[in-house]
Amino acid sequence: MSDFNDFNNEQVAKLPRHLRQFIVEQNYEKYTPIDQAVWRYVMRQNYSYLKHVAYYPYIKGLQRAGLSIEYIPDLQTMNDNLGKIGWGAVTVDGFIPPAAFMEYQAYRVLVIAADIRQINHIEYTPAPDIIHESAGHAPIIADTDYNNYLSYFGSIGAKAMFSSKDFELYEAIRKLSILKEASNVDEAEIAKAEKELKFISENMGEPSEMALLGRLHWWTVEYGLIGTLENPKIYGAGLLSSIGESATCMDPKIKKLWYDINTVNYSYDITQEQPQLFVTPTFQNLIDVLEAFANTMAFRRGGAESVLKAIECKNPSTAVYSSGLQVTGIFTDVGISKNDEVTFIKTTGQSALAFDNKELPGHSKHYHKDGFSSPVGKLKNIDKVLEDHNLDDLSNLGVHIGSTSQLTFESGIEVNGTVKEIIRKNDKTILIAFEQCTVKEANGNILFQPEWGNYDMAVGEKIISVFNGAADKDAYEELTHVSDQLTHKVIYDDATKRLHELYQQVRDIRESGEGQENLESIFSELKTNYRHDWLCALQILEILHHTATDPSLESEIRIYLEMKAANEKEFTKLINDGFHVIANPVTQLIIVED
CATH class of the missing domain: 4.10.860 (DNA Excision Repair, Uvrb; Chain A)
Structure with a gap:
């Protein structure tokens, strides 16, 4: 991707190839005048309400993130501002896979859906949109404790095992x-x-690690409250960007519970308002809970239970031997001893070997295209573990280049062959390659035979870690998980295009202060041809109210909107909230000096 645009932002520039594949152009010019009006309406509502209930940095955080109440944010402006606090932002097409989303967070890059909600979903949309992502997530990023939590969550989440x-x-x-x-x-x-x-x-x-982490993410990053049970403040982006739910969430009938490790037991439904919310006393508590959960995960525990999670995943994951050798592939089998120790592991299809997240030369997924299998454990009757044997120790075992060797493991697995190569890293023996090799279990079952080629035997007493995805993601080319379902691109008919023109005219009049004599004819066209519209009429009312230039037209439009609010229930709250903001203007953001 030579044409990759990093917005001159250090964090975005660091993104690896497998994450860059999700990035799409923002195409700022595609936002219509109605889209801009939706942004302005939601942001004015948010500002009006959230200045009382949002956790303190929210309002000045808007500015720190390069956001304005008046216009949908431009990605370059956001990156210029976020760069100052060590973050960046990119636009993507709707939902991306959770593991990728997590990894972006680990790289301290905000993922922003390029689309904006339609006016008929102005209060809440189940789809990610630019209001949720930028007005929800970005302002709070300025808080150091919080952004540390976010990036740490990302680094843990990127390793979580899927089902x-x-x-x-x-x-x-x-x-x-x-x-x-x-x-x-x-x-x-x-x-x-x-x-x-x-x-x-x-x-x-049974919920997977990623599903359980998804719950912790939901009840903190999306729907979290901070403070006390009696007087919590909002910091979750789902609440900060939903003008419907940010108001209702403070209702006493929505239970408020302390946020702790037990929160992982509460599932959620993205299409419904939340029956309860969780309050953390501090952002440090979020990190403490996350740490406690991370200690239960396969990437920290390893062992048979973790390899079984990899098998159930049916997607590429990585097992790490105690020597440091990393095996990436789709795991299909595991040997387990009577005392639950792993005795061998097996992958099927393209597999790769790595050390310290860097692919070993000659051990790509193309070389191991038919899978990989190897014993795990100690050699029979030898106390010192094989990975701790140096070249002299190995030679004493009869293992040196060109020798024909037999190694018998405690599990009964026997490896017979001519030593072709010994790979050592960081004073550990991590791999012994054999020619003319036979591998069989104690019961005589053949695991490998000479005509299959060379046998690469991984070395390690235990599997100490298992995590989602490849060890060296770019070398393994994990470019397979971009969904082929793209968000729909809207084609506008002539009537809608004309409505866009009316919205633009109203914005131009408001911003320039000129052409107010045209407001009457614009309103006349709206009520004749666009009876479903309420937002453009509301914006005309706002201009007339603040300029006091045509009291009779102002009165006519107010009555028109009051009737609409009374008769069309889906507009009642939206119009009444609009009246409130007109009466209590919020056009000026407080300028905050750094």
Whole structure:
């Protein structure tokens, strides 16, 4: 990707290839005048309400992140500002896989959906959009304790083991969110996608590490409160960007519970308002809870239980031997002794070997294209573990280049062959390669035979870690998980294009202070041809109210909107909230000096 745009931002420039594949152009010019009006309406509502209930840095955080109430943010401006606090931002197409999302956080890069919600989803959208991502996540990034939590969460989350069901769930959620934000979609198609999602989510089985971490992420990064149970403040981006839920969440009927390790037991539904929310006394507590959970994960525990998680995943993951050797592939088998120790591991299909997250030369997925298998454990009747044998020690065992050697493991696995190569790293023996090699189990079952080629035997007493994905992701080329379902691009009919023009005219009049004599004809066209619209009329009312230039037209529009609020329930709150902001203007953000 030679044309990769890093926005002159240090964090974005560091992104590896496998993360760059998700980045799309923002295409700022695609935002319509209605999109800009939706942004302005939501941000004015947020500012009006959140200055009372948001955790303190939110308002000045808007500026620190390069955001304005008036306009959808431009990615370059955001990167210029976020760069000053060691973060960056990129735009992507809707939902991306959770592991990739986590890894972006570890690289201290905000992932922002390039699209913006439609006006008919102005209060809340299940799809990621630029309001949620930038107005929700970005302002709080300025808080050092919080952004440390976010990047640490990312580094833990990127290692979390999936279940194969998680992949199905991700695609189902992505599909539904795309359909809900697309225009002119058959209701039956949405209902079918909802039914599919419901079926998958009700049949997930035991939650995976990623599913459990997803809960911790949801109840903190998306829906978290901070402070006391009696007087909490909002810091979660889902609440900060939902003008509906940021108000209702403070209602006493929404239970407030302390955030601790038990929060992992609370699942969530992205399509519903939350029945309870969790309050943390400090951001440090978030890190403490995350640390306690990380101690239960396969990447820290290793062993048979962790390899079994890799097998269930059915996607590439990595097992790490105690010697430091890393084996990446799709795991399909594991040998387990009577006392639950791993005795061998096996992958199928393209597999690769690495050390310290760098692929070993000559051991790419193309070389090990048919899989990899190797014993794990100590040699029989030899106290010193094999990885701690130096070249002299190995020679004393009869293992040196050109020798025909026999190694018998405590598990009974026997390796017979001519030593071709010994690889050592950091004073450890990590791999012994054999020619003319036979590998068999104690019961005589053949695991490898000479005609299959050379045998690369991994060395290590234990499997000490198992994590999601490849050890050397770029060498392994994990470029397979970009969903082929793209968000729908909207084609506008002539009537909608004309409505865009009216919105633009109103914005131009507001910003220039000129052409107010045209507001009457614009309103006349709105009420004749666009009876469903309420936001453009509200913006005209705002201009008239603040300039006091045409009291009779102001009165006519107010009555028109009051009638609409009374008769069309879906607009009641939106219009009344609009009246409130007109009466209590919030156009000026307080300028904060750094």
